[in-house]
Amino acid sequence: MRFYEYESKALFRKRGLPLGRSRVVKNAEEARAAAAEIGGAVVVKSQVLSGGRMKAGAVQFADTPEEAARKFEQVLPIVVKGEQARCVLVEEKSPVAKEYFASVTWDGRRKLPVLLFSDMGGIDIEEVAESHPDHLSRTHFSTILPLTERIAKEAISAVGVTGDELVRLTPIVFRLMQLFLDFDLTLAEINPLAKLENGKFLVLDGHVDMEAEARGQHEALLAELGIGKDETRQARPPTPFELEAARMNAADHRGIAGNVVEFDGDLGLVIGAGGGSLTLFDAVRKHGGRPANYCEIGGNPSVAKAKNLTRLLLSKPGVEKIAVMMNVVSNTRVDIVARGVIAGCLEAGKQPSDVIAIFRIPGSWEEEGFKILRKYGVDYCDRSVSMYEAAGRAVAKLAQGQACPS
Amino acid sequence: MSILITKDTTFIVQGITGREAVNLTRENLAYGAKIVGGVTPGRAGRDVYGVPVYDTVQGVVAKHGTPDGAVVCVPPRFTKDAVFEALENGVKLIVVVTENVPRREVAQMVELARLRGARIIGPNCLGIISPDEAKMGGVGGPAANTRQAYRKGPIGVMSRSGGMTTEIASTLTAAGLGQSTCVSIGGDAIVGTTYAELMPLFEADRETQAIAIYSEPGGRMEAELAEWVKANRSRLPIVAFMAGRFMDEMRGMRFGHAGTIVEGKEDTTAEKIARMEAAGISVAERIEEIPRLLRKRLAAQGVEV
Numbered sequence: 001m002r003f004y005e006y007e008s009k010a011l012f013r014k015r016g017l018p019l020g021r022s023r024v025v026k027n028a029e030e031a032r033a034a035a036a037e038i039g040g041a042v043v044v045k046s047q048v049l050s051g052g053r054m055k056a057g058a059v060q061f062a063d064t065p066e067e068a069a070r071k072f073e074q075v076l077p078i079v080v081k082g083e084q085a086r087c088v089l090v091e092e093k094s095p096v097a098k099e100y101f102a103s104v105t106w107d108g109r110r111k112l113p114v115l116l117f118s119d120m121g122g123i124d125i126e127e128v129a130e131s132h133p134d135h136l137s138r139t140h141f142s143t144i145l146p147l148t149e150r151i152a153k154e155a156i157s158a159v160g161v162t163g164d165e166l167v168r169l170t171p172i173v174f175r176l177m178q179l180f181l182d183f184d185l186t187l188a189e190i191n192p193l194a195k196l197e198n199g200k201f202l203v204l205d206g207h208v209d210m211e212a213e214a215r216g217q218h219e220a221l222l223a224e225l226g227i228g229k230d231e232t233r234q235a236r237p238p239t240p241f242e243l244e245a246a247r248m249n250a251a252d253h254r255g256i257a258g259n260v261v262e263f264d265g266d267l268g269l270v271i272g273a274g275g276g277s278l279t280l281f282d283a284v285r286k287h288g289g290r291p292a293n294y295c296e297i298g299g300n301p302s303v304a305k306a307k308n309l310t311r312l313l314l315s316k317p318g319v320e321k322i323a324v325m326m327n328v329v330s331n332t333r334v335d336i337v338a339r340g341v342i343a344g345c346l347e348a349g350k351q352p353s354d355v356i357a358i359f360r361i362p363g364s365w366e367e368e369g370f371k372i373l374r375k376y377g378v379d380y381c382d383r384s385v386s387m388y389e390a391a392g393r394a395v396a397k398l399a400q401g402q403a404c405p406s
Numbered sequence: 407m408s409i410l411i412t413k414d415t416t417f418i419v420q421g422i423t424g425r426e427a428v429n430l431t432r433e434n435l436a437y438g439a440k441i442v443g444g445v446t447p448g449r450a451g452r453d454v455y456g457v458p459v460y461d462t463v464q465g466v467v468a469k470h471g472t473p474d475g476a477v478v479c480v481p482p483r484f485t486k487d488a489v490f491e492a493l494e495n496g497v498k499l500i501v502v503v504t505e506n507v508p509r510r511e512v513a514q515m516v517e518l519a520r521l522r523g524a525r526i527i528g529p530n531c532l533g534i535i536s537p538d539e540a541k542m543g544g545v546g547g548p549a550a551n552t553r554q555a556y557r558k559g560p561i562g563v564m565s566r567s568g569g570m571t572t573e574i575a576s577t578l579t580a581a582g583l584g585q586s587t588c589v590s591i592g593g594d595a596i597v598g599t600t601y602a603e604l605m606p607l608f609e610a611d612r613e614t615q616a617i618a619i620y621s622e623p624g625g626r627m628e629a630e631l632a633e634w635v636k637a638n639r640s641r642l643p644i645v646a647f648m649a650g651r652f653m654d655e656m657r658g659m660r661f662g663h664a665g666t667i668v669e670g671k672e673d674t675t676a677e678k679i680a681r682m683e684a685a686g687i688s689v690a691e692r693i694e695e696i697p698r699l700l701r702k703r704l705a706a707q708g709v710e711v
Contacts, residue, residue: 106509108625108665111516111596143513184508186595213482213664214508234659259661274593274662275567278622278650279693281661285652286691294661298569327573328555330532330547331429363572364547383576386694 001210001233004047006089007225008208011183015175017190018202022091028069034090035068041093044071046078046085049233056080061093082236094202099192100161101125101136102173104180112140115177117155121192135159143181149174168201169193183221184214241316245295248308255301255332257309265290267357267398268313268322270306270341273298276327276387283391284323289398292319300332306340307347314348314355320401321357323394328383334361334369342376353377357397360390408536408587409562409607409614410499410527416473417542418466418497419444420488421480422454426544430479430503431455436549439540442470445491463495475499477533477543485529486511493522501543502528502598506664512596519598526598530663532568532590537575545590546572559584560711561700562608562642564601565620566593566627566663567649573693574618574647581697583711586614593622593663600627602634608642615709616700617644621678623653624666628678632685643703644687645696651675 003011006024013019023034024047035042046058053059058078062068068090076085099121107114118136120128128136137158141151152173156166172193180188187209194204215222222229230246232238238246245260256273267289271280277296284291293313297306313322324341326332338359345352359373362383373380379397381390419434421427422444431454435441441457443466450461460466466473476492478485478500485504492500493515500519507529519526527534533543537556545568546552555576561583565571568590575588589604591597601619608614621628628646635644653661654674660667668674679689688699704711 106513106596108596108627109600109630111513113513142517143510144517181510184510186509211508211510212660213506214510217483217508236659261659261661273567273569274666275565275570275620275622275649276573278653278662278666279570279573279647282649282651283692296662327567327569328576329569330551330572331544362576364551384580386577386692387573388692388694 001212001215002049003208003210003225004049004086005045005205005207006047006087007227008206009203010225011179011208011221012203012206015179017172017175018200020092020094020202020204022089025072025088025090028072031072031088031090032065032069035062035065038090038092042068043091043093044068044075045089045091046075046080047087047089048080048083048085050081050083053080058085094194094204095197096192096194096204097197098195100169100195101128101191102176102193103187103189103191104177104185105187107140110140113143113177113180115139115141115151115155115173117159117173119159119161121194125191141177147178147181152177164199165195172201183218184211185209186211241312245309245312248312249305252302252305255297255299255305257295257297257301257305259294259296260309261294263291263293265292266318266320267394268292268316268319269295270297270310270313270322270324272296272326272332279327280325280387280391283388284395286388287392287395289391289395292316297326297337298332300336301340303336303340303343306337307344310341310344311348314345314350321355321394321398323357323391324359324361325387325390325394326361327387329361329363331364333365334363335365335372337361338369338372342372342378353379357394358390360385360387407611407613408539409604409611410534410587410589411475411536411540411542413438413539414440415475415540415542416440416442417475417477417499418442418463418473419457420463420476420478420492421484422446422457422459423449423452424479426503427479428454430477430544431457433544433548433552434541437541437552439542442466442473463491463497467495472496475501475542477501477503479503482506486515489515489526490518493518493524498524500524500526500598501531501533502526502592503531503533503543505530507594509594509596512594516596516598527589528592528598530594531592531597532571534587534589536587537585543590544568545588555579556588557584559586560613560615561585562611562614562617563588563619564604564617565590566622566665567620570620570649574620574696577693578618578697583697583700586611593665595625595665601631602627605631605634605638605640609638609640614642615711616704617642618696618700619644619646621646621648622662622666623650623668623675623678624673626672629672629681632681632687635685635687643700643707645690645699645703646682646687647690647693647696648675648679
């Protein structure tokens with residue numbers, strides 16, 4: 001879960017990282033007041049989660065409070081990679097002598113956190129890695145041995161930084177490493193980390209990503225930063241349809257019918273589980289089908305849960321049929337899912353045999369499940385029909401229905 | 407033979423009195439597993455399907471000696487401590503079933519396992535099965551379902567999805583290809599044991615003649631496997647199935663498992679497929695193509711299965 005720049009900086013400030021004076025502002029008047037309070041030149045920065053603000057013109061400079069107000073009006077409406085600004089940060093502009101880069105992330109291969117440090121900050125770090133590899137150090141560190149400043153010092157020294165710079169940079173980078181572990185982050189980055197003309201160091205821009213799984217452990221921090229529980233911070237904000245699905249999933253602890261993502265197609269998908277859903281979604285698209293949604297059912301969801309998801313899908317405008325498909329299941333019971341989807345169809349006022357294009361869930365309790373499906377005349381298949389073929393059948397049936405409307 | 411577990415492997419179940427763990431214990435016992443004890447703090451003296459329950463791993467060890475393995479099936483916030491407890495009591499193979507364990511804690515478990523010379527499978531996995539021998543974890547579900555999907559044979563299976571482990575095994579079984587050992591390695595961004603880390607075990611197992619894998623977007627595990635295969639001139643032909651191809655167009659969106667997200671170019675299925683193919687790994691478009699591709703690759707080596 002990505003933090004906005006102003007949230008990242010609030011977290012940095014808690015840990016004593018050096019930051020310039022700044023204010024979060026919501027209108028031009030606040031921007032003017034903030035600039036006046038800070039005094040002197042300021043930077044006016046749009047607050048978006050995606051990168052590329054500078055290129056889009058969403059970062060501007062202002063010498064006076066009036067100019068800051070004007071720049072606010074200019075920056076706020078700019079859409080950066082499809083994203084509207086949430087607010088604007090007005091920050092003191094500092095005369096920079098040199099820029100550094102420090103970042104901590106996970107290395108899934110070494111299974112350790114890795115500190116990246118460069119004395120060529122401010123530019124794209126992948127570019128530095130490619131053209132100036134000697135200016136970028138990668139230092140892995142332990143998650144169980146005591147964390148000490150030594151690692152930060154070695155990483156900084158490795159790119160040839162020495163003297164006063166080394167001494168001043170070490171505690172800053174060390175704090176970034178501590179912060180990364182303490183708050184279950186998946187990314188903690190400062191770029192640029194600037195040396196000012198007066199010799200002091202300042203964090204000019206920073207990025208923080210927190211692991212979604214760890215949100216529960218940091219509720220106090222998130223509340224303090226004003227990050228709401230329903231803010232997913234995915235590439236796009238959740239739709240009302242997705243929020244309703246999430247609410248229904250959370251209301252019943254028995255199994256999962258969740259991770260619903262809305263698409264604009266006409267075939268509703270009741271699919272599972274983690275890997276099976278990815279496989280089935282690909283299969284539907286490969287056959288030329290247009291999914292109305294992505295979802296994951298699993299962990300043996302209750303009848304009510306499968307029912308509610310089915311009803312929600314059938315209520316979505318444009319959805320004519322649903323396909324109920326999973327890989328061979330072990331823990332989820334076929335009969336329970338069958339009962340749930342049939343009840344969902346009936347509650348939506350539809351005939352299960354009309355709207356369920358295919359039911360392909362083989363595995364535990366399949367005989368009981370198939371019996372129920374037969375009773376309602378629903379087209380089903382066992383494991384002898386592959387996931388790919390089942391998806392094809394569903395897509396063909398939908399196309400057929402559209403070709404000759406009844 | 408097989409890898410990791412045989413019918414003689416002894417193990418314990420940590421969190422054995424939990425609902426999911428009770429099912430898992432019943433299913434594993436019915437498939438022939440040798441579960442010597444279970445652990446739930448405060449529940450010593452009870453039993454679960456005849457398996458005695460202890461308060462601590464130490465308690466099991468004192469009575470039954472050190473087991474070969476442990477299945478950890480406790481809520482996320484107790485998982486790290488349970489794994490540490492198993493490691494510090496000398497257990498060398500730990501299957502972590504639990505989902506939603508933060509990465510930092512997974513890294514800590516893996517680091518301690520390394521120091522202790524132990525291996526972790528998972529987290530967020532269904533465990534290990536050596537068909538017709540034993541299983542350790544929820545893989546395959548009830549014993550009858552497990553016997554229907556899994557048969558003993560020459561194919562090693564590794565999968566980032568627990569459910570797809572069974573789908574692939576079931577497809578192989580239907581095509582007359584049995585399995586040596588199938589490992590559900592887990593769906594998280596950091597897992598105890600990756601494809602490349604299991605390869606030397608399969609390589610050394612004389613029963614295994616080829617490998618089938620299920621893979622997804624996110625992470626570097628497929629690239630690591632490709633490098634391993636090239637560097638070690640593996641004798642084993644590999645056929646991979648890549649799911650989640652639609653995600654290449656949807657950067658920053660998370661689907662499926664915790665480890666499944668496309669952030670950079672290297673995470674995409676297109677990039678992973680290219681790397682694997684360059685290393686001589688065959689990539690199947692559909693699950694049902696896996697048996698044919700495996701036979702084709704084996705036939706090229708003069709092996710008929």
